[in-house]
Amino acid sequence: MIRYAIGRLLAGVAVLWVVATATFGLLRFLPGGPFDKERSLPPEIMRNLARRYALDGTLLEQYVDYLARLAHGDLGPSYKYIGRDVADILRDAVPVSLELGALAFALAVAGGISLGLAAGARRDSLGDRAVGLAALVGVSAPSFVIGAGLILVFGLGLQWLPAGLWEGPLYAVLPACTLAALPLAYATQLTRAQVVAVMEQDYVRTARALGVPEARVRRRHVLRNALLAVMTYFGPLLATLLTGSFVVERIFAVPGMGRFFVTAVTNRDYPLVLGVTLVYGTLIVLANLAVDLLYAWLDPRIRIGNTEK
Amino acid sequence: MAKRGVGVACAALLALACGRAAAPPPRELRINLETEPPTLDWNLATDGVSIIAIEQLMRGLTRLDAELRPQPDLAESWQVSADGRTYTFRLRPGVVWSDGVPLSAQHFVDSWQRLLEPATAAEYAYFLFGVRNARAYNAGKLADFAAVGVHAPDRATLVVELDAPLVYFPALVNFMVTFPLRRDLVQRFGERWTDPGKLVSLGPFVLEEWRHEYRLVLRANERYWAGRPPLDRISAYMVQEGSTALVLFEQGLLDLVKIPALEIRRYANRPEYLRRPLLRGYYYGFNIRKPPFDDARVRRAFALAIDRSQFPELLRGGEQPWPSWIPPGMPDANAELGLGFDPERARALLREAGVDPASLAPVRIVYNSDQTHKLVAEKVQAFWRENLGVRVELENREWKVFLKELTSDPPPVFRLGWGADFPDPDNFMNLFTSYSENNHTGWANPRYDALVQRAAREPEPGERQRLYDQAQRILVEEDVPIVPLFVTAANFAVQPRVRGFRPTAMDLYFFEQVSAE
Numbered sequence: 001m002i003r004y005a006i007g008r009l010l011a012g013v014a015v016l017w018v019v020a021t022a023t024f025g026l027l028r029f030l031p032g033g034p035f036d037k038e039r040s041l042p043p044e045i046m047r048n049l050a051r052r053y054a055l056d057g058t059l060l061e062q063y064v065d066y067l068a069r070l071a072h073g074d075l076g077p078s079y080k081y082i083g084r085d086v087a088d089i090l091r092d093a094v095p096v097s098l099e100l101g102a103l104a105f106a107l108a109v110a111g112g113i114s115l116g117l118a119a120g121a122r123r124d125s126l127g128d129r130a131v132g133l134a135a136l137v138g139v140s141a142p143s144f145v146i147g148a149g150l151i152l153v154f155g156l157g158l159q160w161l162p163a164g165l166w167e168g169p170l171y172a173v174l175p176a177c178t179l180a181a182l183p184l185a186y187a188t189q190l191t192r193a194q195v196v197a198v199m200e201q202d203y204v205r206t207a208r209a210l211g212v213p214e215a216r217v218r219r220r221h222v223l224r225n226a227l228l229a230v231m232t233y234f235g236p237l238l239a240t241l242l243t244g245s246f247v248v249e250r251i252f253a254v255p256g257m258g259r260f261f262v263t264a265v266t267n268r269d270y271p272l273v274l275g276v277t278l279v280y281g282t283l284i285v286l287a288n289l290a291v292d293l294l295y296a297w298l299d300p301r302i303r304i305g306n307t308e309k
Numbered sequence: 310m311a312k313r314g315v316g317v318a319c320a321a322l323l324a325l326a327c328g329r330a331a332a333p334p335p336r337e338l339r340i341n342l343e344t345e346p347p348t349l350d351w352n353l354a355t356d357g358v359s360i361i362a363i364e365q366l367m368r369g370l371t372r373l374d375a376e377l378r379p380q381p382d383l384a385e386s387w388q389v390s391a392d393g394r395t396y397t398f399r400l401r402p403g404v405v406w407s408d409g410v411p412l413s414a415q416h417f418v419d420s421w422q423r424l425l426e427p428a429t430a431a432e433y434a435y436f437l438f439g440v441r442n443a444r445a446y447n448a449g450k451l452a453d454f455a456a457v458g459v460h461a462p463d464r465a466t467l468v469v470e471l472d473a474p475l476v477y478f479p480a481l482v483n484f485m486v487t488f489p490l491r492r493d494l495v496q497r498f499g500e501r502w503t504d505p506g507k508l509v510s511l512g513p514f515v516l517e518e519w520r521h522e523y524r525l526v527l528r529a530n531e532r533y534w535a536g537r538p539p540l541d542r543i544s545a546y547m548v549q550e551g552s553t554a555l556v557l558f559e560q561g562l563l564d565l566v567k568i569p570a571l572e573i574r575r576y577a578n579r580p581e582y583l584r585r586p587l588l589r590g591y592y593y594g595f596n597i598r599k600p601p602f603d604d605a606r607v608r609r610a611f612a613l614a615i616d617r618s619q620f621p622e623l624l625r626g627g628e629q630p631w632p633s634w635i636p637p638g639m640p641d642a643n644a645e646l647g648l649g650f651d652p653e654r655a656r657a658l659l660r661e662a663g664v665d666p667a668s669l670a671p672v673r674i675v676y677n678s679d680q681t682h683k684l685v686a687e688k689v690q691a692f693w694r695e696n697l698g699v700r701v702e703l704e705n706r707e708w709k710v711f712l713k714e715l716t717s718d719p720p721p722v723f724r725l726g727w728g729a730d731f732p733d734p735d736n737f738m739n740l741f742t743s744y745s746e747n748n749h750t751g752w753a754n755p756r757y758d759a760l761v762q763r764a765a766r767e768p769e770p771g772e773r774q775r776l777y778d779q780a781q782r783i784l785v786e787e788d789v790p791i792v793p794l795f796v797t798a799a800n801f802a803v804q805p806r807v808r809g810f811r812p813t814a815m816d817l818y819f820f821e822q823v824s825a826e
Contacts, residue, residue: 030709030710031709031710031713031714032707032708032709032710032711032712032713033709033713035432036709036712036713036716037355037432037712038712038725038726038727039355039747040716040746040747041432041435041746042435042438042746043746044427044444044447044448044449045430045431045432045434045435045447047448048427048428048429048430048431048434048447048449049430049432051427051428051430052428052429052430053430080347081345081347081348081521082347082348082350082353082354082500083348083350083353083500083501083503084500084521089521092520092521092522093521093522148552151553151556155556155560156556156559156560159560162557162560162562163553163556163557163560164548164550164553164554164556164557165546165548165557165562166523250549250550250553251550251553252553253523253546253547253548253549253550253553253554253557255520255521255522255523255547259522259549266707266708266709267709268709
């Protein structure tokens with residue numbers, strides 16, 4: 001198991017290298033540079049800037065330089081935020097996104113699984129239909145619509161919650177709900193479909209026939225098996241939620257890292273784009289590994305690291 | 310027990326929620342900066358957000374009065390030599406930095422040296438390119454800063470020598486990149502010298518907290534030479550989404566926000582509403598290398614086919630139609646210049662130029678992706694189609710892609726804007742000289758260049774107006790490489806408890822006089 005995890009982690013490093021290289025290359029294909037602004041600058045000043053940020057070498061030199069720095073854990077300076085390193089920027093922003101993302105993840109997982117289980121177990125009931133409809137709305141409505149709706153009702157209308165800013169638990173309620181809406185709805189649909197499928201399995205029928213109480217059937221046999229498929233969705237979801245959302249952070253003025261996925265590109269802040277991409281990539285690798293390990297725990301048929309011949 | 314716990318928690322939550330909006334903190338101003346200031350280093354700052362914070366922290370040699378004329382600030386007085394090339398600034402006595410160090414003329418020399426050093430790579434170093442040898446020093450062609458025309462013969466005197474007379478020089482030294490600097494602190498802290506606890510300033514406020522991408526807190530400077538400001542504190546939040554900022558304003562969590570375009574009408578008659586016309590022009594440019602715009606008659610025809618009076622109703626942001634280039638509110642602006650709306654004459658000019666609208670290939674308008682620019686482009690498209698009978702295609706680009714295209718292969722027609730850096734017509738007129746990096750039209754007229762250069766040296770106001778009128782006539786009536794459309798305005802919502810907020814036409818705010826009870 002440990003050996004397997006180490007192998008996967010090493011493979012993850014290779015994946016990250018590929019991601020870094022591809023991002024580096026793609027960025028330079030984008031027309032327009034970090035210092036192209038509404039006010040064009042005299043050529044001598046452009047030269048000074050290129051020298052300061054080591055953009056005056058060939059692309060290959062810049063790439064080698066970048067990798068060498070990366071190997072030492074140096075993500076380089078931001079071109080937009082003068083005097084700040086990408087690492088500083090991420091150090092400020094990542095914890096905020098982690099906090100908000102973890103909240104939203106917990107909401108989505110807990111809500112999605114319980115609603116999906118409840119709906120799937122009472123197939124075609126009124127409750128099932130209501131949950132189905134709500135989930136459909138949740139997966140279809142974009143987060144800016146949900147966010148605006150929540151602000152309208154709970155911020156402007158009822159005046160219960162602040163419409164933005166990041167000052168404490170109260171301020172996290174609306175953004176976390178907005179961020180969780182889509183994955184919660186999707187997890188509900190996914191869980192329900194799995195539950196419906198599993199409920200028809202022979203082993204469920206057998207368990208019931210043997211007189212196992214319904215609650216126990218659902219917990220031990222239905223839920224556990226239904227979750228296997230749903231779990232696959234949770235890995236990438238966790239990585240996505242933890243790295244923040246541009247839309248949600250913008251609507252609620254949350255100082256997380258989600259904004260940089262967009263603004264760093266529009267600013268052509270190459271090191272910052274690479275920085276956020278690498279953070280996201282790392283989280284994807286780790287989350288997928290965690291899911292695979294969880295699989296083994298949930299499903300006795302899967303034996304990780306088993307070198308059976 | 311558990312139920313009671315939930316009840317208590319709910320009550321606490323409600324109390325928190327209600328208590329929060331109730332009483333705004335006294336003597337604290339909560340504003341919206343919209344985005345993170347890229348830097349507080351005034352040598353390196355270039356953007357409209359950084360300048361808001363920097364203008365509270367720092368002061369320059371001069372400051373602009375309500376009519377945008379430079380008045381003494383850190384300089385108590387100044388003299389200009391008979392040939393107009395040497396300025397001698399006498400510093401105000403008794404000014405100290407927030408750490409107690411007295412201001413010295415050397416702090417200006419240090420700042421200007423750092424601004425111009427090639428290694429600093431300051432984007433706005435060119436603001437001082439009029440100073441003797443400054444450009445050569447910035448380009449690395451001159452190693453010895455002693456040859457650059459700025460000196461401090463004693464603690465209270467700053468002498469500046471210019472390459473050629475610049476009558477607007479006192480307005481230029483009101484700009485943030487020229488503010489004095491403590492080289493000792495920059496050396497001690499390196500790039501971190503602008504962090505809270507390290508940044509030393511001499512304006513009405515000092516930096517207390519900087520939570521990146523979230524909030525900047527400024528505190529009253531007890532050592533400010535003109536006396537401590539009425540506000541204790543300014544909390545500047547970075548709420549990017551304009552509609553969220555407005556909701557926070559309505560919830561009483563912010564005191565001062567800009568109103569998004571769509572909401573302006575709703576606010577127009579409310580006491581919280583404040584509109585300020587800006588020295589910011591919006592124009593359409595032609596690439597005069599691309600037919601049919603290589604013919605001045607065609608450019609004039611396209612200009613005459615635009616009905617500017619329709620833009621205010623379309624955009625609703627307080628835009629003012631303006632047919633010439635120097636914006637209203639700037640000295641030497643002239644409402645009489647420029648081509649008005651005259652479709653008859655436009656069609657006649659097109660015929661005269663031998664252009665048949667029906668057989669003309671579609672004209673391409675390129676703009677950067679943005680709702681306002683799109684509305685304007687669609688309107689112009691309609692004007693040209695209806696009044697000239699030409700086909701018009703619209704294309705939008707992401708901002709940086711658009712900028713790249715402007716500098717490499719400018720489209721036949723493009724939109725751009727320009728906001729004043731300093732309140733002198735030169736800041737606008739210089740843009741379309743043949744040697745300006747910001748002239749993307751490909752147009753060059755030696756007569757225009759000569760007029761703009763002469764005006765920059767002309768101290769007599771009447772004569773200056775005459776020179777600029779002549780130059781503007783070439784720019785917007787004869788050669789017409791650009792069509793100025795309108796000037797823009799800033800629209801604010803201000804809580805009634807805030808008094809004394811007077812933004813300038815350059816979109817600068819000075820919170821020194823502001824109070825909030």
